[in-house]
Amino acid sequence: MSLARGVSLVGAGMTRFHHRIHQDKSGRELFNEAAEKAIESVDGGIDRRDLQAVFVGYFTPEAYEHQGHIGAQVTDWLGLCPVSGWRTESACASSAYAFLTGVLAIASGLYDVVLVGGVEKMTELSTEQVTDALSMAACDDYELPPGATFPGLYALLAQAYFKKYGATWEQLQAVPIKSHHNGSLNSNAQFQEEIIDIGNRWGARRGLSFKDNMEVLKSTLNRMVAYPLRLFDCCPISDGAATAILAADDVAKKYTDTPIKIKGVSATTDNLAIHDRTSLTSLRATVEAGKRAFSMAGMKPKDVDVADVHDCFTIAEILAIEDLGFFKRGEGIRAVEEGITSLKGDIPINTDGGLKCKGHPAGATGVGMIHEIWKQLRGEAGKRQISNAEIGLLHNVGGDGASCVVSIFSR
Amino acid sequence: MSKEIFTAKTFFDNLKEKRLMGSKCKECNALFVPSRPVCLQCGSTNLEWIESKGEGSLETFTVIHVPPVSLLTKAPYVVGIVRLDEGVSIMGRIIDVDPTEPEKIELGMRVKVVVIEENEKTVLAFKPFTTRST
Numbered sequence: 001m002s003l004a005r006g007v008s009l010v011g012a013g014m015t016r017f018h019h020r021i022h023q024d025k026s027g028r029e030l031f032n033e034a035a036e037k038a039i040e041s042v043d044g045g046i047d048r049r050d051l052q053a054v055f056v057g058y059f060t061p062e063a064y065e066h067q068g069h070i071g072a073q074v075t076d077w078l079g080l081c082p083v084s085g086w087r088t089e090s091a092c093a094s095s096a097y098a099f100l101t102g103v104l105a106i107a108s109g110l111y112d113v114v115l116v117g118g119v120e121k122m123t124e125l126s127t128e129q130v131t132d133a134l135s136m137a138a139c140d141d142y143e144l145p146p147g148a149t150f151p152g153l154y155a156l157l158a159q160a161y162f163k164k165y166g167a168t169w170e171q172l173q174a175v176p177i178k179s180h181h182n183g184s185l186n187s188n189a190q191f192q193e194e195i196i197d198i199g200n201r202w203g204a205r206r207g208l209s210f211k212d213n214m215e216v217l218k219s220t221l222n223r224m225v226a227y228p229l230r231l232f233d234c235c236p237i238s239d240g241a242a243t244a245i246l247a248a249d250d251v252a253k254k255y256t257d258t259p260i261k262i263k264g265v266s267a268t269t270d271n272l273a274i275h276d277r278t279s280l281t282s283l284r285a286t287v288e289a290g291k292r293a294f295s296m297a298g299m300k301p302k303d304v305d306v307a308d309v310h311d312c313f314t315i316a317e318i319l320a321i322e323d324l325g326f327f328k329r330g331e332g333i334r335a336v337e338e339g340i341t342s343l344k345g346d347i348p349i350n351t352d353g354g355l356k357c358k359g360h361p362a363g364a365t366g367v368g369m370i371h372e373i374w375k376q377l378r379g380e381a382g383k384r385q386i387s388n389a390e391i392g393l394l395h396n397v398g399g400d401g402a403s404c405v406v407s408i409f410s411r
Numbered sequence: 412m413s414k415e416i417f418t419a420k421t422f423f424d425n426l427k428e429k430r431l432m433g434s435k436c437k438e439c440n441a442l443f444v445p446s447r448p449v450c451l452q453c454g455s456t457n458l459e460w461i462e463s464k465g466e467g468s469l470e471t472f473t474v475i476h477v478p479p480v481s482l483l484t485k486a487p488y489v490v491g492i493v494r495l496d497e498g499v500s501i502m503g504r505i506i507d508v509d510p511t512e513p514e515k516i517e518l519g520m521r522v523k524v525v526v527i528e529e530n531e532k533t534v535l536a537f538k539p540f541t542t543r544s545t
């Protein structure tokens with residue numbers, strides 16, 4: 001199975017993801033900011049009127065901005081009317097679905113060049129209200145009445161994983177420690193500090209000081225969110241937008257000599273409520289999307305040089321790297337502990353700091369991840385550059401695994 | 412013969428009367444709790460209502476410290492997934508356990524259905540029980 005017509009990335013741009021700096025901007029204003037950066041990023045330049053359609057992921061604009069009709073909203077503000085504007089929604093995978101829809105639209109022959117992206121303007125609401133908005137990704141009939149929250153659902157998976165493999169919360173902390181290191185090298189990240197530095201900064205106000213990352217993570221500063229997951233196990237609430245420009249392979253050379261080729265794509269679903277699923281220690285949507293994307297690309301997990309996987313919670317990163325086939329079941333945590341997924345490891349994961357540090361404006365996340373793969377494959381990732389990165393993988397999950405997109409890119 | 416209609420309303424109307432209802436595939440005998448209209452195993456839409464005994468063991472749990480707005484006054488509270496003795500799993504609130512001592516809540520412990528009314532909603536919950544062996 002392959003695309004009827006090849007599609008490439010010819011540009012990408014994002015706002016920094018952040019909880020404070022965008023407070024005075026609306027969703028469409030953020031989307032414009034990201035889109036202008038994508039337009040500027042095109043090597044040979046691009047006339048905005050070349051963009052024949054816009055695909056935008058936004059999870060819950062109704063809750064955050066009392067705004068629907070997002071497709072027309074963004075084409076209007078970008079000055080692109082009457083081109084078509086499409087909103088895709090698949091919870092936290094909303095913009096990976098926008099990307100995939102854009103790919104399909106070009107592959108179908110309908111368009112040659114499109115803008116894809118996503119946005120979420122979350123800080124309009126309190127933490128509890130955001131918790132409510134995010135929980136719309138879960139099953140309203142059967143998961144929400146007992147009181148499950150988004151972190152709570154992943155906490156259920158974490159407990160099941162610990163039990164099955166004898167792993168511990170302490171071991172899991174290798175994930176945020178790595179993420180904060182990578183985030184400290186990314187100017188687009190919400191958090192650009194090592195955990196120890198954040199701990200000592202927060203601690204100073206309370207007369208606390210810390211010797212190392214683990215001491216911070218075990219302290220009262222790292223408050224419980226949903227046992228066993230604490231604050232540093234969770235991605236933050238963020239505002240932000242990310243965009244990319246896609247072109248058919250046969251027109252891509254008009255814009256750049258080095259397009260990033262889309263080799264494999266897949267989108268999948270699983271039962272909405274986690275109690276209906278076949279496993280509590282694996283996300284079937286990831287397993288199936290991974291298999292299909294690798295098959296289309298004619299590649300195997302060992303061919304991947306750099307991957308951005310969906311780490312909305314620490315346990316999610318472990319499930320992802322096992323489900324995608326980078327590691328055997330039950331061995332993901334040890335791989336992170338041993339540094340195999342660090343910038344210097346065999347398979348660097350979340351070089352941008354992941355959702356944990358780069359931030360997680362839900363609707364923008366998928367294309368935010370594509371932005372990192374774009375940077376890595378072009379050798380433009382600065383201090384976090386993986387040398388000779390040729391093959392990159394995107395893994396974006398909707399909710400707690402009821403939907404998933406995997407895509408494989410090559411230089 | 413008219414087909415059964417499996418709605419969430421019927422599920423909760425039954426739960427209010429302390430009956431935990433599911434649907435069973437008449438073609439392949441697969442069981443689903445809560446009820447669902449299409450068999451996940453064989454694709455049949457020929458299913459019938461069945462009542463679960465409502466007993467099982469705790470498969471996994473969490474303690475919610477940051478709750479949704481509607482449960483602000485209830486946190487911390489425990490939510491878990493229970494493996495019913497009939498072989499299927501379902502999510503519920505776990506009561507009569509101490510949310511401040513999660514390490515004492517044992518995975519695998521026996522629990523049975525209780526129904527609580529909260530915020531004008533019928534909520535499925537489970538509480539620990541011991542079966543006395545003679």
Ligand SMILES: [Zn+2]
Pocket residue numbers: 436437438439440441450451452453454455
């Ligand atoms: Zn059946």
